[in-house]
Amino acid sequence: MTRLLWLDYLAALRERKTWIAAAMLVYAVLAIPLLLADPPPHVREAIAAWFHDADPFAVFMFVWIDLVMNKVVAFVPVILASGVVLRERDTGVLGLLAAKPLTLSRYFVVRTASTCAVMLTLYAATQLLGAAWFPGRVAGFRPGTFLAAMSLHAFAAVFATALAATVTVAVGRRGAGALVALMLLGLLVGLALVGFYQPDWYAMTLANPLTLGALAMRDLEHLSPSLLLPPMLALAGLTAVTIAIGAWVVRKVEA
Amino acid sequence: MSAASLEFSQHLRREWRFAPRRGPLIMMLVGVLCVVFNHLVLPLFPERAIAFMRVGFRLDDLAGVLALNDLMGVYFPTFFVGLAGSLGVVLLAREEHRLELLLAKPVRTADLVAARAVPVLAWTAGVGAVTSAAMAVAMAAHAGIGTSVSALGALGGGLFLTALTVVLLAALQVAFVRISDPFTGLLVACGAWFGTMMPTAVLLYRPDAFVGRPAALHGLAMPSLLWHEGTLGWLGPLSLLLALPLAVALARAAGARLERSDAL
Numbered sequence: 350m351t352r353l354l355w356l357d358y359l360a361a362l363r364e365r366k367t368w369i370a371a372a373m374l375v376y377a378v379l380a381i382p383l384l385l386a387d388p389p390p391h392v393r394e395a396i397a398a399w400f401h402d403a404d405p406f407a408v409f410m411f412v413w414i415d416l417v418m419n420k421v422v423a424f425v426p427v428i429l430a431s432g433v434v435l436r437e438r439d440t441g442v443l444g445l446l447a448a449k450p451l452t453l454s455r456y457f458v459v460r461t462a463s464t465c466a467v468m469l470t471l472y473a474a475t476q477l478l479g480a481a482w483f484p485g486r487v488a489g490f491r492p493g494t495f496l497a498a499m500s501l502h503a504f505a506a507v508f509a510t511a512l513a514a515t516v517t518v519a520v521g522r523r524g525a526g527a528l529v530a531l532m533l534l535g536l537l538v539g540l541a542l543v544g545f546y547q548p549d550w551y552a553m554t555l556a557n558p559l560t561l562g563a564l565a566m567r568d569l570e571h572l573s574p575s576l577l578l579p580p581m582l583a584l585a586g587l588t589a590v591t592i593a594i595g596a597w598v599v600r601k602v603e604a
Numbered sequence: 605m606s607a608a609s610l611e612f613s614q615h616l617r618r619e620w621r622f623a624p625r626r627g628p629l630i631m632m633l634v635g636v637l638c639v640v641f642n643h644l645v646l647p648l649f650p651e652r653a654i655a656f657m658r659v660g661f662r663l664d665d666l667a668g669v670l671a672l673n674d675l676m677g678v679y680f681p682t683f684f685v686g687l688a689g690s691l692g693v694v695l696l697a698r699e700e701h702r703l704e705l706l707l708a709k710p711v712r713t714a715d716l717v718a719a720r721a722v723p724v725l726a727w728t729a730g731v732g733a734v735t736s737a738a739m740a741v742a743m744a745a746h747a748g749i750g751t752s753v754s755a756l757g758a759l760g761g762g763l764f765l766t767a768l769t770v771v772l773l774a775a776l777q778v779a780f781v782r783i784s785d786p787f788t789g790l791l792v793a794c795g796a797w798f799g800t801m802m803p804t805a806v807l808l809y810r811p812d813a814f815v816g817r818p819a820a821l822h823g824l825a826m827p828s829l830l831w832h833e834g835t836l837g838w839l840g841p842l843s844l845l846l847a848l849p850l851a852v853a854l855a856r857a858a859g860a861r862l863e864r865s866d867a868l
Contacts, residue, residue: 364785365785365788366785366787369792369795373795383810384805384806384809384810385810386810387810387812389660389811389812391656391659391660392660392808392809395652395655399652399653412809420798424794428787428790428791432786436699439700440700440701523696523786524627524688524696525624525688527688528627528684528685528687528688531684532681532684535680546649546650547648547653
Protein backbone atom coordinates (compact mmCIF):
# COMPACT_ATOMS: atom_id res chain seq x y z
CA MET A 350 0.00 0.00 0.00
CA THR A 351 2.85 2.37 0.80
CA ARG A 352 4.36 1.77 -2.64
CA LEU A 353 0.98 2.40 -4.30
CA LEU A 354 0.52 5.57 -2.24
CA TRP A 355 3.95 6.84 -3.28
CA LEU A 356 3.38 6.10 -6.97
CA ASP A 357 -0.07 7.71 -6.87
CA TYR A 358 1.42 10.78 -5.17
CA LEU A 359 4.11 11.09 -7.83
CA ALA A 360 1.58 10.64 -10.63
CA ALA A 361 -0.71 13.30 -9.14
CA LEU A 362 2.20 15.73 -8.79
CA ARG A 363 2.89 15.37 -12.52
CA GLU A 364 -0.70 16.11 -13.56
CA ARG A 365 -1.42 19.33 -15.40
CA LYS A 366 -4.08 20.43 -12.91
CA THR A 367 -1.47 20.28 -10.11
CA TRP A 368 0.85 22.52 -12.08
CA ILE A 369 -1.94 24.98 -12.86
CA ALA A 370 -2.84 25.08 -9.16
CA ALA A 371 0.84 25.67 -8.33
CA ALA A 372 0.99 28.53 -10.85
CA MET A 373 -2.08 30.12 -9.24
CA LEU A 374 -0.49 29.84 -5.78
CA VAL A 375 2.74 31.41 -7.03
CA TYR A 376 0.67 34.26 -8.49
CA ALA A 377 -1.01 34.75 -5.09
CA VAL A 378 2.37 34.94 -3.32
CA LEU A 379 3.69 37.48 -5.83
CA ALA A 380 0.51 39.60 -5.89
CA ILE A 381 -0.28 39.90 -2.17
CA PRO A 382 2.48 42.41 -1.33
CA LEU A 383 1.06 44.68 -4.05
CA LEU A 384 -2.47 44.32 -2.66
CA LEU A 385 -1.25 45.18 0.83
CA ALA A 386 1.18 47.96 -0.06
CA ASP A 387 -1.11 50.65 1.31
CA PRO A 388 -4.23 49.37 3.10
CA PRO A 389 -6.75 52.16 3.84
CA PRO A 390 -7.16 53.33 7.47
CA HIS A 391 -10.58 51.66 8.00
CA VAL A 392 -9.09 48.26 7.09
CA ARG A 393 -6.13 48.72 9.49
CA GLU A 394 -8.40 49.92 12.30
CA ALA A 395 -10.98 47.12 11.91
CA ILE A 396 -8.37 44.35 11.80
CA ALA A 397 -6.48 45.86 14.76
CA ALA A 398 -9.74 45.84 16.77
CA TRP A 399 -10.76 42.27 15.79
CA PHE A 400 -7.40 40.73 16.61
CA HIS A 401 -6.31 43.16 19.37
CA ASP A 402 -3.13 43.79 17.40
CA ALA A 403 -2.26 47.05 15.62
CA ASP A 404 0.87 45.56 14.02
CA PRO A 405 0.79 45.76 10.17
CA PHE A 406 1.85 42.10 10.23
CA ALA A 407 -1.59 41.24 11.72
CA VAL A 408 -3.25 42.96 8.71
CA PHE A 409 -1.07 40.87 6.40
CA MET A 410 -1.84 37.63 8.24
CA PHE A 411 -5.59 38.36 8.15
CA VAL A 412 -5.50 38.96 4.41
CA TRP A 413 -3.20 35.99 3.75
CA ILE A 414 -5.41 33.59 5.71
CA ASP A 415 -8.85 35.01 4.90
CA LEU A 416 -8.46 36.28 1.36
CA VAL A 417 -5.87 33.83 0.01
CA MET A 418 -5.32 30.56 1.85
CA ASN A 419 -8.92 30.07 3.01
CA LYS A 420 -10.06 30.50 -0.59
CA VAL A 421 -7.35 28.07 -1.69
CA VAL A 422 -8.63 25.62 0.94
CA ALA A 423 -12.17 25.97 -0.41
CA PHE A 424 -11.25 25.32 -4.06
CA VAL A 425 -8.01 23.38 -4.56
CA PRO A 426 -8.95 20.35 -2.39
CA VAL A 427 -12.16 19.94 -4.39
CA ILE A 428 -10.23 20.00 -7.65
CA LEU A 429 -7.63 17.54 -6.36
CA ALA A 430 -9.94 15.16 -4.49
CA SER A 431 -13.26 15.03 -6.28
CA GLY A 432 -12.11 12.40 -8.75
CA VAL A 433 -11.07 9.89 -6.09
CA VAL A 434 -12.52 6.41 -6.95
CA LEU A 435 -15.38 7.91 -9.05
CA ARG A 436 -13.01 8.80 -11.89
CA GLU A 437 -11.81 5.20 -11.98
CA ARG A 438 -15.45 4.01 -12.02
CA ASP A 439 -16.47 6.45 -14.78
CA THR A 440 -13.50 5.56 -16.98
CA GLY A 441 -14.08 1.84 -16.53
CA VAL A 442 -10.91 1.14 -14.53
CA LEU A 443 -12.63 0.18 -11.28
CA GLY A 444 -13.53 -3.29 -12.53
CA LEU A 445 -9.84 -3.94 -13.20
CA LEU A 446 -8.93 -2.72 -9.72
CA ALA A 447 -11.58 -4.98 -8.19
CA ALA A 448 -9.57 -7.94 -9.49
CA LYS A 449 -6.53 -6.84 -7.44
CA PRO A 450 -5.93 -7.90 -3.84
CA LEU A 451 -6.98 -4.50 -2.53
CA THR A 452 -10.40 -3.67 -1.12
CA LEU A 453 -12.19 -0.58 -2.35
CA SER A 454 -12.06 0.92 1.16
CA ARG A 455 -8.28 0.55 1.27
CA TYR A 456 -7.97 1.91 -2.26
CA PHE A 457 -9.98 4.96 -1.18
CA VAL A 458 -7.69 5.48 1.82
CA VAL A 459 -4.59 5.27 -0.41
CA ARG A 460 -6.00 7.67 -3.01
CA THR A 461 -7.23 10.15 -0.40
CA ALA A 462 -3.96 10.01 1.54
CA SER A 463 -1.94 10.67 -1.63
CA THR A 464 -4.28 13.55 -2.57
CA CYS A 465 -3.86 15.00 0.94
CA ALA A 466 -0.10 14.70 0.46
CA VAL A 467 -0.30 16.56 -2.85
CA MET A 468 -2.35 19.30 -1.19
CA LEU A 469 0.15 19.49 1.66
CA THR A 470 3.05 19.68 -0.82
CA LEU A 471 1.42 22.56 -2.71
CA TYR A 472 0.53 24.24 0.56
CA ALA A 473 3.99 23.92 2.15
CA ALA A 474 5.75 25.05 -1.05
CA THR A 475 3.52 28.14 -1.13
CA GLN A 476 4.31 29.06 2.48
CA LEU A 477 8.05 28.51 1.98
CA LEU A 478 8.00 30.64 -1.16
CA GLY A 479 6.07 33.28 0.81
CA ALA A 480 8.55 33.16 3.69
CA ALA A 481 11.32 33.86 1.17
CA TRP A 482 9.44 36.51 -0.87
CA PHE A 483 7.59 38.54 1.76
CA PRO A 484 10.50 39.87 3.93
CA GLY A 485 11.14 43.47 2.88
CA ARG A 486 7.94 43.51 0.81
CA VAL A 487 5.39 43.12 3.64
CA ALA A 488 5.59 45.60 6.53
CA GLY A 489 6.72 43.95 9.77
CA PHE A 490 6.86 40.45 8.23
CA ARG A 491 8.09 37.79 10.68
CA PRO A 492 8.97 34.52 8.87
CA GLY A 493 9.00 32.39 12.03
CA THR A 494 5.56 33.51 13.18
CA PHE A 495 4.25 33.21 9.62
CA LEU A 496 5.44 29.61 9.23
CA ALA A 497 4.17 28.64 12.70
CA ALA A 498 0.71 30.12 12.02
CA MET A 499 0.49 28.54 8.58
CA SER A 500 1.64 25.13 9.85
CA LEU A 501 -1.61 25.04 11.85
CA HIS A 502 -3.62 26.18 8.85
CA ALA A 503 -2.02 23.39 6.79
CA PHE A 504 -3.91 20.89 8.95
CA ALA A 505 -7.15 22.60 7.87
CA ALA A 506 -6.08 22.25 4.23
CA VAL A 507 -5.49 18.52 4.67
CA PHE A 508 -8.84 18.14 6.44
CA ALA A 509 -10.56 19.98 3.57
CA THR A 510 -8.99 17.55 1.08
CA ALA A 511 -10.19 14.51 3.05
CA LEU A 512 -13.66 16.08 3.34
CA ALA A 513 -13.84 16.74 -0.42
CA ALA A 514 -12.92 13.12 -1.20
CA THR A 515 -15.44 11.71 1.29
CA VAL A 516 -18.27 14.02 0.21
CA THR A 517 -17.69 13.12 -3.44
CA VAL A 518 -17.90 9.36 -2.90
CA ALA A 519 -20.91 9.87 -0.61
CA VAL A 520 -22.73 11.83 -3.36
CA GLY A 521 -21.68 9.26 -5.95
CA ARG A 522 -21.44 11.57 -8.98
CA ARG A 523 -18.36 13.62 -9.79
CA GLY A 524 -19.97 16.91 -10.88
CA ALA A 525 -22.59 16.92 -8.13
CA GLY A 526 -20.05 15.69 -5.57
CA ALA A 527 -17.61 18.49 -6.44
CA LEU A 528 -20.45 21.01 -6.19
CA VAL A 529 -21.59 19.77 -2.76
CA ALA A 530 -17.99 19.69 -1.48
CA LEU A 531 -17.44 23.21 -2.79
CA MET A 532 -20.61 24.47 -1.11
CA LEU A 533 -19.72 22.81 2.20
CA LEU A 534 -16.16 24.13 2.18
CA GLY A 535 -17.41 27.55 1.02
CA LEU A 536 -19.74 27.65 4.03
CA LEU A 537 -16.99 26.57 6.45
CA VAL A 538 -14.56 29.13 4.98
CA GLY A 539 -17.19 31.88 4.99
CA LEU A 540 -17.83 31.35 8.70
CA ALA A 541 -14.20 30.64 9.70
CA LEU A 542 -13.42 34.07 11.15
CA VAL A 543 -16.91 35.10 12.25
CA GLY A 544 -16.00 34.50 15.91
CA PHE A 545 -13.37 37.25 15.67
CA TYR A 546 -15.87 39.74 14.23
CA GLN A 547 -18.58 38.84 16.77
CA PRO A 548 -16.85 37.73 20.01
CA ASP A 549 -20.16 36.46 21.46
CA TRP A 550 -20.09 33.62 18.90
CA TYR A 551 -16.42 32.73 19.32
CA ALA A 552 -16.94 29.54 21.37
CA MET A 553 -19.60 28.30 18.94
CA THR A 554 -17.34 28.83 15.90
CA LEU A 555 -14.71 26.48 17.37
CA ALA A 556 -16.89 23.65 16.03
CA ASN A 557 -15.81 24.77 12.55
CA PRO A 558 -12.56 23.01 11.48
CA LEU A 559 -11.60 26.01 9.35
CA THR A 560 -11.81 28.21 12.47
CA LEU A 561 -9.43 25.83 14.24
CA GLY A 562 -7.01 26.28 11.34
CA ALA A 563 -7.02 30.07 11.82
CA LEU A 564 -6.64 30.08 15.62
CA ALA A 565 -3.10 31.43 15.37
CA MET A 566 -4.74 34.80 14.69
CA ARG A 567 -5.81 34.87 18.35
CA ASP A 568 -2.36 35.84 19.52
CA LEU A 569 0.28 36.28 16.81
CA GLU A 570 2.64 37.95 19.26
CA HIS A 571 2.88 34.89 21.48
CA LEU A 572 2.48 31.80 19.31
CA SER A 573 3.46 28.74 21.29
CA PRO A 574 3.01 24.96 21.11
CA SER A 575 0.26 25.22 23.75
CA LEU A 576 -1.74 27.43 21.38
CA LEU A 577 -0.98 25.50 18.17
CA LEU A 578 -0.89 21.84 19.19
CA PRO A 579 -4.48 21.33 20.48
CA PRO A 580 -6.12 22.56 17.23
CA MET A 581 -3.54 20.60 15.20
CA LEU A 582 -4.45 17.41 17.07
CA ALA A 583 -8.16 18.14 16.72
CA LEU A 584 -7.79 18.68 12.96
CA ALA A 585 -5.65 15.53 12.57
CA GLY A 586 -8.35 13.56 14.40
CA LEU A 587 -11.12 15.06 12.28
CA THR A 588 -9.16 14.21 9.13
CA ALA A 589 -8.73 10.58 10.24
CA VAL A 590 -12.43 10.27 11.09
CA THR A 591 -13.42 11.86 7.76
CA ILE A 592 -11.24 9.41 5.79
CA ALA A 593 -12.63 6.52 7.83
CA ILE A 594 -16.20 7.62 6.98
CA GLY A 595 -15.21 7.86 3.32
CA ALA A 596 -13.69 4.35 3.44
CA TRP A 597 -16.96 3.04 4.84
CA VAL A 598 -19.18 4.95 2.39
CA VAL A 599 -17.10 4.01 -0.68
CA ARG A 600 -18.16 0.35 -0.35
CA LYS A 601 -21.48 1.24 -2.00
CA VAL A 602 -19.69 2.35 -5.21
CA GLU A 603 -20.09 -0.28 -7.89
CA ALA A 604 -17.67 -0.86 -10.72
CA MET B 605 -37.61 27.72 -40.23
CA SER B 606 -34.72 26.02 -41.99
CA ALA B 607 -34.13 22.30 -41.85
CA ALA B 608 -30.94 22.82 -39.85
CA SER B 609 -32.63 24.92 -37.15
CA LEU B 610 -35.51 22.45 -37.00
CA GLU B 611 -33.00 19.69 -36.37
CA PHE B 612 -31.36 21.80 -33.70
CA SER B 613 -34.63 22.54 -31.92
CA GLN B 614 -35.59 18.84 -32.00
CA HIS B 615 -32.22 17.89 -30.64
CA LEU B 616 -32.44 20.60 -28.00
CA ARG B 617 -35.80 19.22 -26.85
CA ARG B 618 -34.26 15.76 -26.45
CA GLU B 619 -31.28 17.09 -24.52
CA TRP B 620 -33.62 19.19 -22.37
CA ARG B 621 -35.48 16.06 -21.27
CA PHE B 622 -32.23 14.52 -19.99
CA ALA B 623 -30.73 17.67 -18.43
CA PRO B 624 -30.08 17.28 -14.68
CA ARG B 625 -32.74 19.08 -12.67
CA ARG B 626 -32.11 18.05 -9.09
CA GLY B 627 -28.85 20.02 -8.72
CA PRO B 628 -30.28 23.33 -9.99
CA LEU B 629 -33.43 22.91 -7.87
CA ILE B 630 -31.33 22.27 -4.76
CA MET B 631 -29.10 25.24 -5.59
CA MET B 632 -32.16 27.48 -5.97
CA LEU B 633 -32.98 26.53 -2.38
CA VAL B 634 -29.35 27.12 -1.34
CA GLY B 635 -29.42 30.59 -2.94
CA VAL B 636 -32.66 31.49 -1.16
CA LEU B 637 -31.22 30.19 2.14
CA CYS B 638 -28.10 32.32 1.61
CA VAL B 639 -30.32 35.41 1.31
CA VAL B 640 -32.33 34.44 4.41
CA PHE B 641 -29.11 33.74 6.33
CA ASN B 642 -27.67 37.14 5.40
CA HIS B 643 -30.77 39.02 6.52
CA LEU B 644 -31.06 37.09 9.79
CA VAL B 645 -27.39 36.96 10.80
CA LEU B 646 -25.58 40.02 9.39
CA PRO B 647 -27.62 42.58 11.38
CA LEU B 648 -26.41 40.80 14.53
CA PHE B 649 -22.78 41.68 13.75
CA PRO B 650 -21.18 44.52 15.74
CA GLU B 651 -21.28 47.94 14.09
CA ARG B 652 -17.52 47.78 13.42
CA ALA B 653 -17.91 44.75 11.14
CA ILE B 654 -20.81 46.38 9.28
CA ALA B 655 -18.88 49.65 8.99
CA PHE B 656 -15.87 47.72 7.60
CA MET B 657 -17.97 46.54 4.66
CA ARG B 658 -19.97 49.77 4.36
CA VAL B 659 -16.90 52.03 4.19
CA GLY B 660 -14.73 49.56 2.26
CA PHE B 661 -17.31 49.03 -0.48
CA ARG B 662 -18.61 52.63 -0.43
CA LEU B 663 -22.14 51.71 0.56
CA ASP B 664 -24.56 54.08 2.28
CA ASP B 665 -26.25 51.91 4.89
CA LEU B 666 -27.03 48.39 6.11
CA ALA B 667 -29.27 47.86 3.07
CA GLY B 668 -26.18 48.20 0.86
CA VAL B 669 -24.16 45.78 3.00
CA LEU B 670 -26.96 43.19 2.97
CA ALA B 671 -27.51 43.61 -0.78
CA LEU B 672 -23.79 43.10 -1.50
CA ASN B 673 -23.76 39.88 0.52
CA ASP B 674 -26.96 38.81 -1.23
CA LEU B 675 -25.27 39.40 -4.58
CA MET B 676 -22.56 36.95 -3.49
CA GLY B 677 -25.41 34.59 -2.60
CA VAL B 678 -26.61 34.92 -6.19
CA TYR B 679 -23.22 34.69 -7.87
CA PHE B 680 -21.58 31.78 -5.99
CA PRO B 681 -24.32 29.10 -6.22
CA THR B 682 -25.37 30.17 -9.73
CA PHE B 683 -21.87 30.01 -11.17
CA PHE B 684 -20.89 26.73 -9.56
CA VAL B 685 -24.10 24.84 -10.32
CA GLY B 686 -23.72 26.01 -13.92
CA LEU B 687 -20.09 24.94 -13.91
CA ALA B 688 -20.93 21.46 -12.60
CA GLY B 689 -23.41 21.06 -15.47
CA SER B 690 -21.06 22.63 -18.03
CA LEU B 691 -18.36 20.06 -17.30
CA GLY B 692 -20.79 17.39 -18.47
CA VAL B 693 -21.32 18.97 -21.92
CA VAL B 694 -18.02 17.82 -23.47
CA LEU B 695 -15.31 17.34 -20.83
CA LEU B 696 -16.76 14.43 -18.82
CA ALA B 697 -18.08 12.78 -21.99
CA ARG B 698 -14.58 12.92 -23.47
CA GLU B 699 -12.95 11.46 -20.36
CA GLU B 700 -15.51 8.65 -20.22
CA HIS B 701 -14.92 7.88 -23.92
CA ARG B 702 -18.53 8.77 -24.84
CA LEU B 703 -17.70 11.81 -26.97
CA GLU B 704 -16.97 9.82 -30.14
CA LEU B 705 -20.35 8.13 -29.73
CA LEU B 706 -22.12 11.46 -29.29
CA LEU B 707 -20.35 12.95 -32.31
CA ALA B 708 -21.40 9.97 -34.41
CA LYS B 709 -24.99 11.21 -34.21
CA PRO B 710 -26.36 12.78 -37.41
CA VAL B 711 -26.09 16.25 -35.85
CA ARG B 712 -23.56 18.96 -36.57
CA THR B 713 -20.98 19.34 -33.78
CA ALA B 714 -21.93 22.98 -33.19
CA ASP B 715 -25.58 21.94 -32.79
CA LEU B 716 -24.66 19.05 -30.51
CA VAL B 717 -22.58 21.21 -28.14
CA ALA B 718 -25.16 24.00 -28.16
CA ALA B 719 -28.03 21.58 -27.53
CA ARG B 720 -26.16 20.04 -24.59
CA ALA B 721 -25.05 23.43 -23.19
CA VAL B 722 -28.32 25.38 -23.51
CA PRO B 723 -30.34 23.39 -20.92
CA VAL B 724 -27.47 23.75 -18.45
CA LEU B 725 -27.27 27.49 -19.08
CA ALA B 726 -31.07 27.88 -18.90
CA TRP B 727 -31.17 26.11 -15.52
CA THR B 728 -28.24 28.28 -14.40
CA ALA B 729 -30.20 31.38 -15.36
CA GLY B 730 -33.18 29.94 -13.45
CA VAL B 731 -31.10 29.53 -10.27
CA GLY B 732 -29.83 33.13 -10.59
CA ALA B 733 -33.29 34.54 -11.32
CA VAL B 734 -34.92 32.76 -8.36
CA THR B 735 -32.15 33.84 -5.96
CA SER B 736 -32.35 37.41 -7.32
CA ALA B 737 -36.11 37.41 -6.75
CA ALA B 738 -35.56 36.17 -3.18
CA MET B 739 -33.05 38.97 -2.71
CA ALA B 740 -35.57 41.55 -3.95
CA VAL B 741 -38.27 40.19 -1.63
CA ALA B 742 -35.85 40.24 1.33
CA MET B 743 -34.81 43.84 0.59
CA ALA B 744 -38.46 44.92 0.39
CA ALA B 745 -39.53 43.03 3.50
CA HIS B 746 -36.55 43.89 5.74
CA ALA B 747 -37.55 47.07 7.61
CA GLY B 748 -35.15 49.57 9.17
CA ILE B 749 -32.07 48.76 7.10
CA GLY B 750 -31.99 51.97 5.06
CA THR B 751 -33.13 52.97 1.62
CA SER B 752 -29.96 52.99 -0.48
CA VAL B 753 -30.98 49.85 -2.42
CA SER B 754 -34.52 49.30 -3.68
CA ALA B 755 -36.08 45.90 -4.30
CA LEU B 756 -36.07 46.59 -8.05
CA GLY B 757 -32.41 47.64 -7.95
CA ALA B 758 -31.52 44.49 -6.00
CA LEU B 759 -33.38 42.33 -8.52
CA GLY B 760 -31.61 44.09 -11.39
CA GLY B 761 -28.20 43.63 -9.76
CA GLY B 762 -28.87 39.93 -9.24
CA LEU B 763 -30.07 39.46 -12.82
CA PHE B 764 -27.02 41.29 -14.15
CA LEU B 765 -24.74 38.91 -12.26
CA THR B 766 -26.82 35.99 -13.56
CA ALA B 767 -26.32 37.27 -17.11
CA LEU B 768 -22.57 37.56 -16.48
CA THR B 769 -22.53 33.99 -15.15
CA VAL B 770 -24.37 32.58 -18.17
CA VAL B 771 -22.04 34.33 -20.65
CA LEU B 772 -18.93 33.39 -18.65
CA LEU B 773 -19.93 29.71 -18.55
CA ALA B 774 -20.72 29.69 -22.27
CA ALA B 775 -17.35 31.33 -22.99
CA LEU B 776 -15.61 28.72 -20.81
CA GLN B 777 -17.18 26.01 -22.98
CA VAL B 778 -15.00 27.35 -25.82
CA ALA B 779 -11.96 26.51 -23.67
CA PHE B 780 -13.41 23.24 -22.37
CA VAL B 781 -13.66 21.66 -25.84
CA ARG B 782 -9.84 21.68 -26.08
CA ILE B 783 -9.16 20.49 -22.51
CA SER B 784 -8.86 16.76 -21.84
CA ASP B 785 -8.98 16.68 -18.02
CA PRO B 786 -12.24 17.85 -16.35
CA PHE B 787 -10.32 18.93 -13.26
CA THR B 788 -8.08 21.16 -15.32
CA GLY B 789 -11.31 22.63 -16.71
CA LEU B 790 -12.62 23.08 -13.17
CA LEU B 791 -9.41 24.85 -12.18
CA VAL B 792 -9.48 27.15 -15.22
CA ALA B 793 -13.13 28.00 -14.45
CA CYS B 794 -12.35 28.73 -10.78
CA GLY B 795 -9.52 31.00 -11.96
CA ALA B 796 -11.93 32.85 -14.25
CA TRP B 797 -14.43 33.22 -11.40
CA PHE B 798 -11.73 34.59 -9.10
CA GLY B 799 -10.72 36.97 -11.88
CA THR B 800 -14.18 38.52 -11.81
CA MET B 801 -13.97 38.88 -7.99
CA MET B 802 -10.46 40.34 -7.88
CA PRO B 803 -11.44 43.99 -8.57
CA THR B 804 -13.79 43.87 -5.58
CA ALA B 805 -10.94 42.71 -3.32
CA VAL B 806 -8.71 45.43 -4.77
CA LEU B 807 -11.41 48.00 -3.96
CA LEU B 808 -11.36 46.90 -0.31
CA TYR B 809 -7.60 46.71 0.21
CA ARG B 810 -6.13 49.00 -2.47
CA PRO B 811 -8.82 51.59 -3.34
CA ASP B 812 -6.04 53.92 -4.55
CA ALA B 813 -5.59 51.54 -7.53
CA PHE B 814 -8.86 52.92 -8.92
CA VAL B 815 -7.96 56.61 -8.51
CA GLY B 816 -8.20 58.20 -11.95
CA ARG B 817 -9.78 55.02 -13.38
CA PRO B 818 -13.54 55.57 -12.93
CA ALA B 819 -14.40 53.27 -15.85
CA ALA B 820 -12.54 50.36 -14.24
CA LEU B 821 -14.10 51.08 -10.84
CA HIS B 822 -17.67 51.30 -12.12
CA GLY B 823 -17.29 48.53 -14.66
CA LEU B 824 -15.45 45.88 -12.66
CA ALA B 825 -16.11 46.22 -8.91
CA MET B 826 -19.21 44.32 -7.77
CA PRO B 827 -20.49 47.06 -5.41
CA SER B 828 -20.97 49.31 -8.46
CA LEU B 829 -24.10 47.23 -9.15
CA LEU B 830 -25.50 48.85 -5.99
CA TRP B 831 -24.10 52.33 -6.64
CA HIS B 832 -26.11 52.34 -9.89
CA GLU B 833 -29.12 50.46 -8.59
CA GLY B 834 -31.53 52.82 -10.39
CA THR B 835 -30.00 51.90 -13.75
CA LEU B 836 -29.72 48.21 -12.86
CA GLY B 837 -33.51 48.11 -12.41
CA TRP B 838 -33.83 47.97 -16.21
CA LEU B 839 -30.28 47.03 -17.23
CA GLY B 840 -30.29 43.79 -15.21
CA PRO B 841 -33.31 42.16 -16.92
CA LEU B 842 -32.17 43.46 -20.31
CA SER B 843 -28.68 41.99 -19.75
CA LEU B 844 -30.15 38.59 -19.00
CA LEU B 845 -32.33 38.74 -22.11
CA LEU B 846 -29.29 39.59 -24.24
CA ALA B 847 -27.07 37.06 -22.45
CA LEU B 848 -29.13 34.07 -23.51
CA PRO B 849 -28.68 34.41 -27.31
CA LEU B 850 -25.06 35.42 -26.79
CA ALA B 851 -24.52 32.27 -24.70
CA VAL B 852 -26.08 30.13 -27.45
CA ALA B 853 -23.75 31.74 -30.00
CA LEU B 854 -20.74 31.03 -27.76
CA ALA B 855 -21.83 27.42 -27.25
CA ARG B 856 -22.12 26.99 -31.03
CA ALA B 857 -18.67 28.56 -31.41
CA ALA B 858 -17.39 26.00 -28.89
CA GLY B 859 -18.94 23.23 -31.01
CA ALA B 860 -17.36 24.63 -34.18
CA ARG B 861 -14.00 24.68 -32.38
CA LEU B 862 -14.47 21.07 -31.32
CA GLU B 863 -15.26 20.14 -34.93
CA ARG B 864 -11.91 21.61 -36.05
CA SER B 865 -10.07 19.79 -33.28
CA ASP B 866 -8.28 16.52 -33.95
CA ALA B 867 -8.18 15.47 -30.30
CA LEU B 868 -11.54 14.07 -29.33
